[in-house]
Amino acid sequence: MTRYQLEVRVVPRTGLLDPPGKAIHHALHSLGYLGVEDVRVGKTIFLQIDAPSGREARGRAEEMCRKLLSNPVTEDYEVSVLGEGEVQDGTDS
Amino acid sequence: MTRYQLEVRVVPRTGLLDPPGKAIHHALHSLGYLGVEDVRVGKTIFLQIDAPSGREARGRAEEMCRKLLSNPVTEDYEVSVLGEGEVQDGTDS
Numbered sequence: 001m002t003r004y005q006l007e008v009r010v011v012p013r014t015g016l017l018d019p020p021g022k023a024i025h026h027a028l029h030s031l032g033y034l035g036v037e038d039v040r041v042g043k044t045i046f047l048q049i050d051a052p053s054g055r056e057a058r059g060r061a062e063e064m065c066r067k068l069l070s071n072p073v074t075e076d077y078e079v080s081v082l083g084e085g086e087v088q089d090g091t092d093s
Numbered sequence: 094m095t096r097y098q099l100e101v102r103v104v105p106r107t108g109l110l111d112p113p114g115k116a117i118h119h120a121l122h123s124l125g126y127l128g129v130e131d132v133r134v135g136k137t138i139f140l141q142i143d144a145p146s147g148r149e150a151r152g153r154a155e156e157m158c159r160k161l162l163s164n165p166v167t168e169d170y171e172v173s174v175l176g177e178g179e180v181q182d183g184t185d186s
Contacts, residue, residue, distance in 0.1 A: 001128075038139070038141045043136060044135045044137050064121060
């Protein structure tokens with residue numbers, strides 16, 4: 001079993017409303033940043049998954065996206081495997 | 094003046110508490126994903142900035158990070174220029 005470091009990016013689907021992006025856009029204009037457009041906000045989730053292979057770790061992360069991490073109607077997700085290491089016994093953060 | 098597409102990543106500083114990460118970690122365990130550890134959640138902000146050069150666009154984005162987009166005590170940020178295009182008159186999204 002190997003511990004994989006993964007990055008999951010969840011972004012609002014293009015063309016859909018993005019209220020946090022609108023709020024940041026508005027706040028930047030208020031601060032005097034006028035040449036700023038099309039602000040969109042997504043989440044990046046970093047996590048470690050113990051799995052027999054990187055392919056399996058990525059598959060589990062994609063399943064987590066469908067079940068919990070993303071809203072399938074309004075968001076798109078993308079999973080990347082960043083690295084791998086040994087599983088250390090007794091770790092539970 | 095060129096319009097630059099930038100990506101700003103804001104992540105909780107390593108070693109500091111990350112309550113959204115803890116909540117996702119807990120929810121994943123509840124769903125049966127036991128081999129998941131060290132979940133951390135950051136934001137990714139995509140924005141377009143009109144500037145005379147990519148260097149200038151990046152500098153403005155870094156200033157926005159210090160003033161608004163990140164919490165300087167608890168978060169780190171990273172700015173990347175993804176691409177560039179012509180400024181079109183009359184656009185204001």
